[in-house]
Amino acid sequence: MRRSITVFPELTDTEVSAIMETRKQYARAFNMSAECLINNSSTSKRFLHKVQYERIKEECPTLPTGLIQCARDVAVEAVKTWNAKRTKLKQKKPKKAERMKRPSMKEKCTMRYDVRTITLRGSQLTFSTCGRRIKTIISIPWFFTERYSPSEGWKLKGANIGIDRKGRVFVNLIYECPDSINENRGGKIVGLDRGIYNIVTTSDGVHYGAKDARRVKRKYNHVRSQLQEKGTRSAKRRLKALSGCEKRFVHDQNHCISRKLADTDDVSVYVLEDLSSMNMLRLKGKSSRTMRKWISNWSYSDLEFKLTYKCQMNGIRVETVDARYTSQKCSVCRTIDKASRKGNRYTCRHCGSRMHADTNAAINIRDNYITRVMQSGQAAVNQPHGWSATGRPETEPVGQTLTSKPSVLY
DSSP: OEEEEEEOOOOOHHHHHHHHHHHHHHHHHHHHHHHHHHHTTOOOHHHHHHHHHHHHHHHSTTSOHHHHHHHHHHHHHHHHHHHHHHHHHHTTOHHHHHTOOOOOOOSSOOEEEOTTTEEEETTEEEEOOSSSOEEEEOOOOHHHHHHTOGGGTOEEEEEEEEEOTTSOEEEEEEEEOOSOOOOOTTSEEEEEEEOSSEEEEETTSOEEEOHHHHHHHHHHHHHHHHHHHHOOHHHHHHHHHHTTHHHHHHHHHHHHHHHHHHTOTTEEEEEEEOOTTTTHHHHHTOSOHHHHHHHHTOOHHHHHHHHHHHHHHTTOEEEEEOOTTTTTBOTTTOOBOGGGEETTEEEOTTTOOEEEHHHHHHHHHHHHHHHHHHHHTOOOOBOOTTBOTTSSBSSOOTTOOOOSOOOOBO
């Protein structure tokens, strides 16, 4: 597990100038490394060090060896990501893949440091630059040191150093701890359905609505369009002031929802649908313009990221299942019928069961995971589809009565 905290050390003008010069040479080392890897069709750190290290030392004579190796590692990771995206894009749009921009780093970059180039002893922080090593005193917030104390295994593994828009030098300290937290195996399995109108709907019937988020997004979208149409100097200043407001609101909302879910005591596993290929809908052209706009403003991956690391601290696992037919399938009789769903209501045309469409999808997500676990031979403690924790049907079918209770999965 990894956690990070950002601090702003007080530095002199000479030290800030040294950091700025270090950024320029760091970016030059990154660009030379990335260009060498792409031209030689390689992603090997050993090959890059053997071929390019001496050349980088000649171009960046004052850059410390540790930072050269950090820039090399970042370049290797960037080229690997670039190769993967380019290979995926070649299958659909080969011409666009050929024009894909190569990875590069600007002079105003953020530098990655490792344990060799940055140290923290108590409150004294030291890190390497093109000049001498900078020593400064920092203050880490008390809530961070209490929650992630060294006695529990948290150690400093690196940092990111840069300069923000206001000209302040920031240090993003990265702490790491082994994944040794005991899992909560006595809880239940809960399915989570993520949507545009309801941010999250649980298989227990709890809804976290997106009314406020949609209102804020409409507001900022309208304000941006009005200011961009006006185009005056004051309008541009206002646009700059509004930059990031919507993003911060959405992040805060996702933090609150994920914290509520992670703090639930009687849950051992949260099951989500795999939405990793959701953005491919825009490439395939299978969605309307309005739907593509909604999908582009949908922060489903950010919510999954926040929920995963918060649940990990509380011993709750987060699993994913295939998303196909979860919204079209009846959670009681398992019949797949697209016409059974109308808006946010699901009325099965086969067995007559009625419930909220998102709740029905969340139950299907949970049941798909239980089925997968049973087939793999692992243990799962939960009720099968159509039955609540009390042993009674979650929905009462119209024209049909469930006379027998399915056996509980152990």
